[in-house]
Structures are given as structure tokens and as C-alpha cells.
Amino acid sequence: MNVSRRKFLESTALASASALMGAEIDRKTGMPMRLLGRTGARVSVLAFGCGSRFLQYKDPDQAAEALDKAFAKGITYYDTSDDYGDGESERRLGQAMKSRRDQVWIATKVSVRKGDDAMRRIERSLKNLGTDRVDLIHIHSLTTDADLAAIEAPDGVLNALYKLRDQKVCRAIGVTSHTDPFVLRKCIERNDLDCTQMALNAARMGAASGAHPLPPDTDSFENIALPAALKKKMGVTAMKIFGQDKLSNAAPAEDLIRYSMSLPVAATVIGMPKLEYLERNVAVAKAFRPMPADEMKRLSTRLSVAHKASLDLFFRDHLDC
Numbered sequence: 177m178n179v180s181r182r183k184f185l186e187s188t189a190l191a192s193a194s195a196l197m198g199a200e201i202d203r204k205t206g207m208p209m210r211l212l213g214r215t216g217a218r219v220s221v222l223a224f225g226c227g228s229r230f231l232q233y234k235d236p237d238q239a240a241e242a243l244d245k246a247f248a249k250g251i252t253y254y255d256t257s258d259d260y261g262d263g264e265s266e267r268r269l270g271q272a273m274k275s276r277r278d279q280v281w282i283a284t285k286v287s288v289r290k291g292d293d294a295m296r297r298i299e300r301s302l303k304n305l306g307t308d309r310v311d312l313i314h315i316h317s318l319t320t321d322a323d324l325a326a327i328e329a330p331d332g333v334l335n336a337l338y339k340l341r342d343q344k345v346c347r348a349i350g351v352t353s354h355t356d357p358f359v360l361r362k363c364i365e366r367n368d369l370d371c372t373q374m375a376l377n378a379a380r381m382g383a384a385s386g387a388h389p390l391p392p393d394t395d396s397f398e399n400i401a402l403p404a405a406l407k408k409k410m411g412v413t414a415m416k417i418f419g420q421d422k423l424s425n426a427a428p429a430e431d432l433i434r435y436s437m438s439l440p441v442a443a444t445v446i447g448m449p450k451l452e453y454l455e456r457n458v459a460v461a462k463a464f465r466p467m468p469a470d471e472m473k474r475l476s477t478r479l480s481v482a483h484k485a486s487l488d489l490f491f492r493d494h495l496d497c
Contacts, residue, residue, distance in 0.1 A: 202220075205250030207250025208220070208461060212443070213410045214370055214409045214410060214411065215347065215348045215371065217347075219253040219442055220250055220252045220253050221442075222253075222444060223251065223413060223443040224251050224446075225415070225445045225446050225447035225448070226255055227256075227265065228447065230265060230448070230449065232449035240272050246458075249458045252279065252280050254283070255283050256269050256282070257284055257286075258285060258297050259316070263304045266301055281311045282307075283312035285315070286298055286316060286337075289332060292331070294336045298336075309345055312347065312349070313337055313348075314350045314372075315349075315351040320355070327363070341370075349369060351369060351372055352372065353372075354381065354494065355491060357400035358401075360401040361401045364401065364408065371410055372413075373445065374414070375415055376397055376416070377435070378423070378476050379419060379423060379426075379480050379483045380395075380479075380480045382396035382399070382484075383395045383396070402439070411442050413441060413442060414436040417445075418446075420491075423479065423483060426483060427478075430460050434460065434465075435467055435475055437466075
């Protein structure tokens, strides 16, 4: 076995073990629960994505039914944003979780970059969610170095989030990205963040700009940004498991989910526009066993060769709103 392959297997095995550290099974629902990093919260390993897939439920009653079923089956992490349906996602979620507020972890996102704009937008989010506090506020979709500079500016959104965290309006703050893992790594290393959400799928997305040429098996969020987040004990959630459905026909859904859940993440965020998808994903989560390192390597190699370049290009300008 060559040195690089051995190092991969060792690091992936460690990652799989780390993913289960602190894991518990909810006795009532059978859902695995993991520690969300330094927040100290335990959340379901399967998270309900309330983005574009959730908004495919055109009937509000069907959307409410999906959220009710998700909660009953043990999902406690719900991911939304101020710009998902111009607040419609938040409104649906707030209504469904009104009587369950203390039993779930609600993460929303703020999409603007100026601090004053962010404060107004978050005030609207709280109204939409029907609450005076939210568990986590993410800065939505970090992209380029220029975008990072805007976020970090004295009048930028990051300073506004620091104030809101100090005021207990939110328990934690973070940042999401599916564009460039090098920019996300800079943001993680330079700032006081509790959580991050990044594209972590078996095709190993990353570095869409092409500005950081590295071997294909190292140029990804998994290799560039994830280690930086773990070093700071941040709560990490995975997204884009199916690559906006571009991987759905490339591998079984169960394998794609299992791959991401085998990484050292607290939760895997998945949009579930049909109740049968919800049933399947819950079954995968409750039956979860870490994917062996060599199996992860085979799957990621195959999907990276076939799909990584096109995924990186697609997500360079993609906004799930």
C-alpha cells in the first residue's frame, strides 16, 4: 500500500470514528443524535432542509404534514433561510414548531452583507419564525475573497451577529458555503464562529474558481475547509449531498447519505420534497453504520472523476433561494 493511500485510509477511519464521538440514540424515536461542536447541543444526524426542495410542497398543509412527520420520526435540526421563498420557508417552519420550540434546533441564514441590513432582515426572520430567539444564524453562501471582505468589514454582517449572540438573540453563529473551500477556510480561521455548513458529498466538491490547483482528491471542502472547522471544535453540518440532484442517478441515495454521515459532521441536511423521501432518509439514518474507508475512497474516486468538475462549475453561481 502506498503512503498516500495509507494516509487516506487512516484519516478517513479517524473521521468516521470522530463522527460517532458523543453520539447517542434517542430512546423514544431511535434517531442517532450527535454533538454540534462547541455549542454543546445534541441534534439529529439527519437534518430537515427547508430550502427549494421543501418549497416544492405547494400546499401549505402538505408542508406542515412533512414537518410534523419529520418531528415525530426524531428529526430535531431544521435548516431555513431569510431568502427561501422570501420568508415563506421560515413562516411554515415557525408555525409547525410553535409548540415544539424547546425540542428542536432551528438554524436560519441571513443573506445580506451590511450589518444594518442584517439586523432588519433578522428581525423579519424572528417574526416569520414566531419567536424572539433562534438557535443558530448562519451567514448565507460565502463565495469569494471580496465577499469575505464585505462580511468582515466594520459595518459588515459579522459584527452584527456578534452583537446578537452577546444579546442571546441567537445561541450560535456561523457561515455556509458551497463555492470555494479556501475562502471558507480563511473565514473559519480568522473569525469567532460556532458552526459552519458546507458542501460535503461523495463527489468531493470544491474550489470552483480553479484558483487553487491541487490534485483532484485533495481539492475539496472535505480536505480544505472541514479540518479547519474541526480544529476549532465547530459544529459542522453537511449539505448538497445529492449535488442538487446531479448525483441522484450516479449512486444509490443510501450510499450518498451514508458517505456524508460517515464524515465528522453533526448532521446531514437534506431537502425532502416527498414524504417517501422522508421515510427513506429516516430509515437510512436510524440504520446508520459508518462506511468503511476503502468503500468511501472507491465511491468518491468514481464520482469525482465523473462529476466534480461540473458540480464545481454549477455551484459557483448557484443560490438555493
